Amino acid sequence: MxxxxxxxxxxxxxxxxxxxxxxxxxxxxxxxxxxxxxxxxxxxxxxxxxxxxxxxxxxxxxxxxxxxxxxxxxxxxxxxxxxxxxxxxxxxxxxxxxxxxxxxxxxxxxxxxxxxxxxxxxxxxxxxxxxxxxxxxxxxxxxxxxxxxxxxxxxxxxxxxxxxxxxFNEIPRDSLPYFSSEVELGHIVKFAEVSKQQKAAARQQLEEIRKRILAGEDFATLAKQYSQDPGSAQEGGVLGFFKKKELVPEYEAAALKLEPGQISNVVESQFGFHLIQMIERKGQEFNTRHILIKPATATVNVQEAVTALDSIRTLIMNDSLTFAKAAKEFSDDKATKDNGGMIANRATGSTYTPMDQVDPAIFFVIDTMEVGEVSKPVAFRTEDGREAARIIYVKSKSVPHQANLDxxxxxxxxxxxxxxxxxxxxxxxxxxxxxxxxxxxxxxxxxxxxxxxx
Structure with a gap:
């Protein structure tokens, strides 16, 4: 039972x-x-x-x-x-x-x-x-x-x-689990940076939209037409009510300076450039709408990230820096950088992942690697669509075996x-x-x- x-x-x-x-x-x-x-x-x-x-x-x-x-x-x-x-x-x-x-x-x-x-x-x-x-x-x-x-x-x-x-001793011998081959992996990630020219173009586009709104055009209509935030564009840019610290700091700081109906200057955050309008305040909550323009990423150059990672890899291979310390100091992946760069198994939360559950994009990189090796930089796309590069570390590999205390x-x-x-x-x-x-x-x-x- x-x-x-x-x-x-x-x-x-x-x-x-x-x-x-x-x-x-x-x-x-x-x-x-x-x-x-x-x-x-x-x-x-x-x-x-x-x-x-x-x-x-x-x-x-x-x-x-x-x-x-x-x-x-x-x-x-x-x-x-x-x-x-x-x-x-x-x-x-x-x-x-x-x-x-x-x-x-x-x-x-x-x-x-x-x-x-x-x-x-x-x-x-x-x-x-x-x-x-x-x-x-x-x-x-x-x-x-x-x-x-x-x-x-x-x-x-x-x-x-x-x-x-x-x-362990209370588990019947014929009920001991059989573990397939597992691996512990770490990575150090560097995002491809958007160029200054691309940022300037996105900012300029939003400045032009701001001028049109100040000249009398409807914010919501322009949000539906131009905003690159799929979660709010079709709602006329409306985000709904949020409390303090629920939105990114740059957005919140600009929004809270506005009175209902007012329009902000162009605001930059990790998501791109925002134009914000305060709609309503209710106690500690506030409702805003925004237009988001992201810098064009079609021509993002991953090579700079690859070059940076290649230098970091060299330091690790020469024993000038441990992988864990390098991850903490240089990785752009917030989810792993403070954990020595180790990638967690989503199903269990541990750092051990069965080989047949390893992301295929990673599997073909580590398939021929030995324990302790660090891969050369490889380009990839993050879950949220960002261009990036990473080096991958094989901390351990196990062979299939029946569970034992050792x-x-x-x-x-x-x-x-x-x-x-x-x-x-x-x-x-x-x-x-x-x-x-x-x-x-x-x-x-x-x-x-x-x-x-x-």
Whole structure:
């Protein structure tokens, strides 16, 4: 039963963190019953459609046959997650708006890369990026709060070497996992820089648009015609209400100097050049529209980035600089530069990636490399469409093998720690079920949702 519960939790978390980033704004599946509330946990509810969607998504991903007990396990996980949210409210556990916005951007970039660009993403869902973000924002906030609440519960949980060894020895020999070949990879990225001439041309174009607006033309109409922000252009440039620190600093600083109706000067940010109009203020929030012009990138010269990386590689190869230090000092990839340049496995968060899951563009670079080698600079395009170059470091490679403490100590330690944390969370649930109001629809009474097992 314990394994089933963990499996259900893994299923629901996977749906929430990856697939449900799509499901939050995808079409709901056809239902045979009228939708309605099937569980209440303080101020939080679970709809029948939410349970059905999570259940069907898991079946589709796992290719399992429908099982009523699995649906019960998923419902139990959903109730437990809502309990985390309810207790977080009681305990004043919150997350910063900037963190929510950052996670939204990360997910949008991931989805955009998966479908092949912003336009395809918007066509697929028949919604703008802004609309997708607005619909997903609450879900992302809830997930981040749940993660923070779980961290409050399990943050001090540790495992000793003795516990790790005992955990491994309790696994039946015929049940030991078989690990395929895995690799640890790092990279140092340099973005191709836009030339001064290209920047000047983009700025001049926006200056001309500003003159037309000041002469009486409609801001929204020109935004639809010229803005290169696909998330707001068709909305007349309207971004909607944001709080402080939710937008890039340059944009926010310029916007907050404006009174409703006023137009800013041309503002440069990491995204390009903006022309901003303040629409409305409400307390600590403000609503603006903008026109974004990006410098032309068709003629971006990647060679400068390649040359810079070649020099960095030479320093590393001559032992004048470690790869980790070079990444921290020179890499333009914010996601990896402070982690020694190491690329995380998106599915697990670890730095180990099965060879059959390595990005093909990277695989053909590292296929013949030895451990410790650093590749020559190679040009590539980032998930958000930027031209760049990188050097790739092979930190480790493993051969296929059955799990053992010598080769897989860190993985086994992680599994032992996760089991101990799971027990800590279960203990917390047992103690806190009575601290909030919980009501389950009689239709699901056979699921025994409020009954936890060891």
């Amino acid at each position: 314990k394994k089933k519960k963990l499996l259900a939790r893994m299923a629901y978390v996977a749906i929430c963190c990856i697939v449900a980033s799509v499901s939050a704004f995808a079409q709901a599946p056809v239902q045979t019953k009228v939708d309605g509330i099937i569980a209440k946990i303080d101020n939080h509810v679970i709809l029948r459609s939410e349970l059905e969607f999570s259940y069907l998504q898991y079946l589709a991903q796992s290719k399992q046959q429908p099982r009523p007990e699995l649906k019960c396990e998923i419902l139990r996980s959903m109730v437990q997650d809502k309990l985390l949210l309810a207790r977080a409210e009681i305990d004043s556990i919150t997350v910063e708006d900037a963190q929510v916005s950052g996670e939204l951007d990360r997910r949008m970039n991931y989805l955009t890369a998966q479908v092949g660009g912003v336009e395809r993403l918007e066509q697929y869902y028949n919604k703008t990026v802004k609309q997708l973000k607005d619909e997903l924002r609450r879900t992302v906030r809830d997930q981040l709060v749940m993660e923070k609440m779980q961290q409050e519960i399990t943050g001090k949980v540790t495992v000793t070497p003795k516990e790790i060894k005992r955990y 080769d897989d100590y860190q993985k086994i330690a992680s599994a032992a720690l996760n089991e101990k944390k799971s027990k800590a969370v279960d203990t917390w649930f047992r103690k806190n079920f009575d601290s909030v109001y919980i009501e389950i629809d009689p239709e699901y009474q056979d699921c025994k949702v409020l009954q936890l097992t060891n």
